Amino acid sequence: MQLDVDLSVPKADRLAETLRLVRERADDHLVVLPELWLPGGWDYARWDEDAETLDGPTAQALAEAARDAGVWLHGGSIVERGDDGAHYNTSLVFGPDGALRATYRKIHRFGFDSGEAALMGPGADLVTLATPFGTLGLATCYDLRFPEMFRLLLDRGAEVLVVPAAWPARRVEHWRLLARARAVENQVFVLACNTAGSQAGLAQGGHSVVVDPWGEIVAEAGPEGRVLTAEIDTALVAKTRADFPVLKDRRVG
Template identity: 60%
Template sequence: MRASLIQIAVDQDEPVDSRRARVAALVRQERGAADLVVLPELWPMGAFAYESFAAESERLKGPTYEAMAAAARDAEVWLHAGSIVEAAGGALYNTSLVFSPEGELAASYRKIHRFGFDKGEAVMMAAGEEPVTVALPLLPAPLTLGVATCYDLRFPELFRRLVDAGAGVFVVPAGWPARRRAHWTLLAQARAVENQAYMLACGTAGTHAGVEQAGHSIVVDPWGEVLAEAGPDEEILRVTLDPAKVLTTRDQFPALKDRVLGLDRPERGPGAGPERG
């Protein structure tokens, strides 16, 4: 599978409509070069531009949805379109959108773990409730994407849930600050290693709302090796993933089979023998 991560530079002096058109053009340029294209978190306005969240919020099928659906269709790619500020039912959500090569919405994911502690996203946005996976019927082998967003990267239990749902590739769009870049790289590799899955972590570049962004989007294989890493500026990472490597890694080093905690275990029936102490 060929994947392209488009690390968008977010500059608040660039109008949102102009950035949508520019990003859509970048997606279209990947026609023939990628099967999957990934964009960063909240690239229309910036992940730290809290004062713009309400004003720039959209219904699910709003202007970003329409622009990205058309771009996915024209490029004939699966597109993880990053995330938008979704307005729904009187609340705001940090919502990711995944489109099929036909431009149809294949999945949406509302970010479960909101960053900010007692300010920003944590108090302005409602939390999602369920993990989301997306099956990609690619040849020669299908893949299942596990979808997470930025701060979610710090919560390994979410990624275990995604693995249990069949994920072999994690896609994590982010607006990660430069001052915690070391955590970004470390956590991306850790989630890949502990779950024996590919990690596609796509961040933003530039500075918005006074927060310098880390950039350094990264692709990690199921053994933890870094296949590609961007610099701090706007850039496109292009990589080829081998779906079979997920299965061979898990077969050759079957650590996931030794999991004990957090699993549903069948009740022991009569004659099952004594419990091990």
């Protein structure tokens, strides 16, 4: 779901509308929300007030929506208040029973010693998650620029890379290029879910995209908020690797 994150709309209203959209996706297998769609990915002043634990109200609301719709739900990310007192940009994935199945703390923080890089702690763990429709590899936004991370996710069995983001419009062509590159080099599907609209005066890039293991675009949104749907067959991952076995020729790493 490429959400138009309008921070002038009250948080409770934006949460309610997003939960409504999730509940409407009962015929889907997996629903993906963008990075920091509720607190805002660029409005740093909100982060401390909006920080929550993994069993906080946002997580509970997402769990209920996943259960009501009977879908796997990647809930984008929240500002997690860790037990150590630090903040983390943490993704949450719920099963169709509403159980929290995986969390991922963003490893690569954007900002070059300011912004997220200064205000959030770094994640330390790579995360994959087995589902009935393939093994997911979890990453977030700026992670997309670090191919070595995705090689490690590949080695842990990832078949579908899920990348929520709050990627700005002025670098949206990087977003589109890198999503395809990560798919091609690892022979995986990439589900890259971005925000639309404007946050803290910064225009967001939109162009959420689904890319197949050959690097072909299966579905792509434009710049506006919308629900993007696509049908994929993860059997194509094994077929691609068999038909063009480039990964067998790896010599480094």
